[in-house]
Amino acid sequence: MAEFIKIYEDKPSEAAIKKVVDVLRDGGIIIYPTDTVYGLGCDITNSRALERVAKIKGIKLEKANFSFVCSDLSNLSDYVRQIDTSTFKILKRALPGPYTFILPGNNDLPKEFRKKKTVGIRVPDNRIAQEIVKMLGNPIVSTSIHDDDEVIEYSTDPELIFEKWQNLVDLVIDGGYGDNTPSTIIDLSGYEPFVVREGKGDIDIL
Numbered sequence: 001m002a003e004f005i006k007i008y009e010d011k012p013s014e015a016a017i018k019k020v021v022d023v024l025r026d027g028g029i030i031i032y033p034t035d036t037v038y039g040l041g042c043d044i045t046n047s048r049a050l051e052r053v054a055k056i057k058g059i060k061l062e063k064a065n066f067s068f069v070c071s072d073l074s075n076l077s078d079y080v081r082q083i084d085t086s087t088f089k090i091l092k093r094a095l096p097g098p099y100t101f102i103l104p105g106n107n108d109l110p111k112e113f114r115k116k117k118t119v120g121i122r123v124p125d126n127r128i129a130q131e132i133v134k135m136l137g138n139p140i141v142s143t144s145i146h147d148d149d150e151v152i153e154y155s156t157d158p159e160l161i162f163e164k165w166q167n168l169v170d171l172v173i174d175g176g177y178g179d180n181t182p183s184t185i186i187d188l189s190g191y192e193p194f195v196v197r198e199g200k201g202d203i204d205i206l
């Protein structure tokens with residue numbers, strides 16, 4: 001059964017963040033808060049954990065459109081081909097924030113994602129998510145948690161999330177109530193920015 005820990009966003013405890021990072025380094029899967037809906041995530045460098053996340057979502061790993069959650073834009077060049085100045089300006093304006101940006105992937109992507117031409121990058125405006133990634137030292141691969149009930153679609157109450165997911169994941173963070181609007185997805189891999197999904201992020205930033 002998963003561990004359930006409370007972390008306060010305004011002052012995330014270092015010991016609690018370390019506990020989460022230890023679980024990730026050990027190949028564990030976590031459910032954690034973002035600035036939109038709660039996310040399901042694992043360490044980007046752990047193949048076994050990536051397979052588990054894909055299995056939970058019921059998809060083949062090579063077909064999965066997972067986001068790479070970063071703490072800031074400094075690791076961008078690890079996974080993304082060189083981008084032009086106007087693209088970088090959009091990223092600087094929007095992040096951290098409730099957006100997922102689709103960018104051209106480079107040849108250094110983890111082997112599970114090598115065949116992909118693009119990658120979704122996310123820098124949530126949430127201190128808990130940022131501190132986890134910072135301490136881990138590399139991005140976490142993430143996907144949002146859907147609820148089977150179409151009416152609520154996304155679970156927002158951490159206790160209910162724990163009740164539902166406790167036997168599938170290793171740790172659930174209670175970071176307060178989540179949002180039920182997902183991130184806005186913007187494709188910046190082509191000539192013109194293209195809004196794939198309008199969510200919480202305002203598209204005026206373009």
